[in-house]
Amino acid sequence: AQSVTQLGSHVSVSEGALVLLRCNYSSSVPPYLFWYVQYPNQGLQLLLKYTSAATLVKGINGFEAEFKKSETSFHLTKPSAHMSDAAEYFCAVRSNTGFQKLVFGTGTRLLVSP
Amino acid sequence: DAMVIQNPRYQVTQFGKPVTLSCSQTLNHNVMYWYQQKSSQAPKLLFHYYDKDFNNEADTPDNFQSRRPNTSFCFLDIRSPGLGDAAMYLCATSRSGTENEKLFFGSGTQLSVL
Numbered sequence: 361a362q363s364v365t366q367l368g369s370h371v372s373v374s375e376g377a378l379v380l381l382r383c384n385y386s387s388s389v390p391p392y393l394f395w396y397v398q399y400p401n402q403g404l405q406l407l408l409k410y411t412s413a414a415t416l417v418k419g420i421n422g423f424e425a426e427f428k429k430s431e432t433s434f435h436l437t438k439p440s441a442h443m444s445d446a447a448e449y450f451c452a453v454r455s456n457t458g459f460q461k462l463v464f465g466t467g468t469r470l471l472v473s474p
Numbered sequence: 475d476a477m478v479i480q481n482p483r484y485q486v487t488q489f490g491k492p493v494t495l496s497c498s499q500t501l502n503h504n505v506m507y508w509y510q511q512k513s514s515q516a517p518k519l520l521f522h523y524y525d526k527d528f529n530n531e532a533d534t535p536d537n538f539q540s541r542r543p544n545t546s547f548c549f550l551d552i553r554s555p556g557l558g559d560a561a562m563y564l565c566a567t568s569r570s571g572t573e574n575e576k577l578f579f580g581s582g583t584q585l586s587v588l
Contacts, residue, residue, distance in 0.1 A: 401581070402581050402582070403478070403480075403580050403582050404566075409576060450517070461522070465516055466515060466516045
């Protein structure tokens, strides 16, 4: 079965600093990987997705993620954090068994300080 | 414009008192999902509808039911809520459930059980 692991339930950065949120996946076949963001009291919004077209994927709000098969990773980065980036970030993988449901990681809360 | 709408935003019910959460969509998507998200945890898929076909996850308790009377609406019924059912309930849609599709989420309903 497909799964993702997010390292670090909380990440704190200063405004303007690099953001790095880690995600590792487990899959026996080439995966479809996603990053979603959840702002307080809101639903989830897609940031970006990997679908094998390109290993470096650019998303909204200046975020990008790089698919590294050798490391089974799909880490999310942003060069310069903004206060508005403070949110919960979920990595997810599309299951390839039965109906291809989305399986989420446990999330990483990003805290941005002035 | 809101595309996946969940009502109410906050719902309080009593232990054992049936409660219904609603979701509507203006996207004309074939697939509608219900996720349960407990505090500081990953969203967990309860079930989904592909058109009129209901698909229950194996570990979804019998206490949780769903109805989809038409394409636009989907309901989550909790027959006898327990304290452990307090969570955010997220409705999501997708066009056809294929591998690289993104899900569109509503803002969620926060359920409290007293």
